[in-house]
Amino acid sequence: xxxxxxxxxxxxxxxxxxxxxxxxxxxxxxxEVATRVAQADAATIDAGIAAAxxxxxPMARMAAYxxxxxxxxxxxxxxxRFEELALALCVEAGKPIRDSRGEVGRLIDTFRIAAxxxxxxxxxxxxxxxxxRAKGYQGMWKRVPIGPCSFISPFNFPLxxxxxxxxxxxxxxxxxxxxxxxxxxxxAIIIGEVLAETDLPKGAFSILPAHREGADLFTTDDxxxxxxxxxxxxxxxxxxxxAGKKKVVLxxxxxxxxxxxxxxxxxxxxxxxxxxxxxQSGQSCxxxxxxxxxxxxxxxxxxxxxxxxxxxxxGDPKDENTFIGPMxxxxxxxxxDTWIQEAIAKGGTLLCGGGRKGAMLEATLxxxxxxxxxxxxxxxxxxxxxxxRFTDFEDALNEVNDSKFGLxxxxxxxxxxxxxxxxxxxxxxxxxxxxxxxxxxxxxPYGGVKDSGLGREGVRFAMEDMTEIRNMVxxxxxx
Numbered sequence: 191x192x193x194x195x196x197x198x199x200x201x202x203x204x205x206x207x208x209x210x211x212x213x214x215x216x217x218x219x220x221x222e223v224a225t226r227v228a229q230a231d232a233a234t235i236d237a238g239i240a241a242a243x244x245x246x247x248p249m250a251r252m253a254a255y256x257x258x259x260x261x262x263x264x265x266x267x268x269x270x271r272f273e274e275l276a277l278a279l280c281v282e283a284g285k286p287i288r289d290s291r292g293e294v295g296r297l298i299d300t301f302r303i304a305a306x307x308x309x310x311x312x313x314x315x316x317x318x319x320x321x322x323r324a325k326g327y328q329g330m331w332k333r334v335p336i337g338p339c340s341f342i343s344p345f346n347f348p349l350x351x352x353x354x355x356x357x358x359x360x361x362x363x364x365x366x367x368x369x370x371x372x373x374x375x376x377x378a379i380i381i382g383e384v385l386a387e388t389d390l391p392k393g394a395f396s397i398l399p400a401h402r403e404g405a406d407l408f409t410t411d412d413x414x415x416x417x418x419x420x421x422x423x424x425x426x427x428x429x430x431x432x433a434g435k436k437k438v439v440l441x442x443x444x445x446x447x448x449x450x451x452x453x454x455x456x457x458x459x460x461x462x463x464x465x466x467x468x469x470q471s472g473q474s475c476x477x478x479x480x481x482x483x484x485x486x487x488x489x490x491x492x493x494x495x496x497x498x499x500x501x502x503x504x505g506d507p508k509d510e511n512t513f514i515g516p517m518x519x520x521x522x523x524x525x526x527d528t529w530i531q532e533a534i535a536k537g538g539t540l541l542c543g544g545g546r547k548g549a550m551l552e553a554t555l556x557x558x559x560x561x562x563x564x565x566x567x568x569x570x571x572x573x574x575x576x577x578x579r580f581t582d583f584e585d586a587l588n589e590v591n592d593s594k595f596g597l598x599x600x601x602x603x604x605x606x607x608x609x610x611x612x613x614x615x616x617x618x619x620x621x622x623x624x625x626x627x628x629x630x631x632x633x634x635p636y637g638g639v640k641d642s643g644l645g646r647e648g649v650r651f652a653m654e655d656m657t658e659i660r661n662m663v664x665x666x667x668x669x
Contacts, residue, residue: 193277194376195612198415200228201310201382201397203241206392209234213399215376218284218516218549219506227375230398235367237547239266241393242338242365243413249363252334254309256350261305261458262387262667268298268329268383275380277508282374282514283348283551286507289470297349297377300632303649304357311362311653326666333362335655337415340408341368342429345518346420346571347471350378351441354632356381356395358652364416365413367396369408371421373518375399382548385407409433416656416658423569423595423641430644437643441637443569446627447480447525447590449612451583451603452487459602462567463575466600466626468502468553471514475642476628479570481577482656488579492541492557495577499553516549517572523549525571529552529564530564537565538576569595591617597638598627 193621211226233450239536251473268275273296279290305337318324341355352370354380359366370378380589382397402425408431409417417433419426420441430438448466450459466478479663483491507515515522518645533556543554557577559566580586590599597618599613609623619638622629630636645655 193274194211194281194480197225197271198227198229198376198379200234200399201379201386201395202230202234202238203393203396204386206383206386207234210367213372213375215282215373217328218518219508221548222285224281227379227399230400231341231658232290232364232404232407235398235400236411238290238367238370238396238398239338239407239411239413241396242367243393245365245391245393246252246335249365249394252391254311257363258308259286260385260390261301261308261357261380264301264357264381265305266300267387268301269306269517271380271384275377278376279349280507282376283345284507284510284518287510290507293347293350294605295458295633297353299348301357304361305632307359307650307653310658316515320645326668328664328666329406330664331659331661331663334660335363336658337364338413338655339364339366340411340414340436341366341410342405342419342421343368343370343378344418345374346470346475348374349381350632351420352381353502354647354649354652356385358649360390360535361649362653362656363392364465364656365391365529367398367408368412369396369400369405369431372399372401373567377659390514406432409613412417412436418652418655424663426643427641428557437655439647439652440643441647442475442641442643444475444570444594444595444627444638444642445479445567445569445593446476446598447482447593448478448600448626449513449583449586449590449602450481450483451601452484452566453604454487454602456491456494460491460498461628463495464498464502466547466603466628467513467575468573469628471517471551472575473517473571474628476630477571478575478600478626478628480566480590481575482589483577483579485579487579488577489565490575496542496553498556502553504550504552514550514553515571517551518549520549522572523551525621526551526574529568530556530574533563533565533576536560538563538565539629542579543573583611587612587615591615594641595638596640597642598622600625600627617644
């Protein structure tokens with residue numbers, strides 16, 4: 191029993207359409223087809239963009255309380271459909287059911303935050319009389335919707351990462367077209383079902399599953415004023431290069447590191463690192479990949495980590511006790527298996543795990559993995575982490591920064607001076623003190639530097655990207 195419908199539509203200009211059932215969505219644990227989804231072709235995508243353009247003015251005219259009412263309706267309906275959403279996520283992404291419920295909770299949080307922020311978009315009155323030539327002049331500015339937006343969301347958080355694009359757009363009054371990941375389209379489609387219950391202007395939204403090869407219009411069409419993409423760095427930077435004049439926001443990959451200083455609580459650090467490295471099978475761009483431990487506590491923490499990782503229950507994500515489910519597909523599991531073998535061949539030591547059966551990969555820890563190995567330098571995006579040691583805190587900071595990525599980093603230390611130094615020195619978008627880099631709350635500014643992306647999400651910060659400042663200058667005639 192999957193609890194899914196036999197088939198799902200796409201959404202074109204607010205309306206459910208079923209032109210085909212071309213996209214098969216598999217149960218990521220069994221590999222069987224769980225349901226089918228309508229798939230958009232280039233003509234359908236073009237029609238969705240045209241509808242968004244027509245909806246631009248009606249959306250901009252919506253009063254703040256009307257936008258808030260739409261978002262509040264979504265909060266109510268997602269809460270009512272909580273278990274349905276969690277089960278759909280569990281099936282289409284292979285995400286353990288407990289993690290799936292957590293993501294549904296975050297979906298609700300994100301829309302609730304957007305509902306609150308939708309009535310808080312303020313401007314500013316600005317004195318302009320800074321010199322004699324400006325005497326009698328006064329300025330004021332406000333934020334206005336940027337216009338039609340294009341959203342491309344990934345497979346690993348099909349609900350919440352779609353929400354982080356859709357909810358801010360609704361909060362500011364931007365129409366949008368969305369391409370959800372082909373392997374996990376159901377979350378976005380169900381959001382579309384709920385939006386279709388509202389009184390949004392026609393064309394306000396289109397949710398259009400499509401294969402990457404036929405989806406160029408999401409990136410290249412000049413009618414779109416913003417592209418927000420979450421996914422791999424190679425794809426993201428290529429899309430930016432082809433996006434033309436539109437604003438681009440990229441949330442890309444990472445190989446996040448955590449530092450454990452000598453005076454840290456090792457039991458607490460172990461528990462949080464195990465979570466950060468292996469929750470939802472490690473398929474998170476801020477999942478713990480590099481664990482940098484002070485030499486004085488290295489042996490003790492290594493022992494704790496190996497014991498905990500080796501005891502994690504793996505298997506059917508629908509089982510309430512499962513902690514590690516399948517990766518998104520067998521191809522990705524094989525890739526990561528190859529990376530593990532490369533690390534061992536180049537001098538790394540396998541501490542635990544490493545076994546693979548189909549798309550299932552055991553929780554895996556290695557140590558002494560040298561620079562030049564993919565497990566150290568690239569984004570693993572699976573249930574694997576590597577251990578290294580340090581004696582000088584400056585060296586640990588330098589090791590974190592020795593990466594082409596810079597999304598988030600974690601630092602376990604009771605020393606306030608070291609915590610502040612880490613905040614100053616780490617070349618990342620976010621520093622998490624006393625926890626793993628895998629921590630995110632949906633109202634905080636979130637994003638990376640270097641190859642990890644461009645711009646910030648978090649509802650209020652995404653709203654800023656989806657608006658433009660419109661200035662007004664007032665001249666008062668001399669009396």
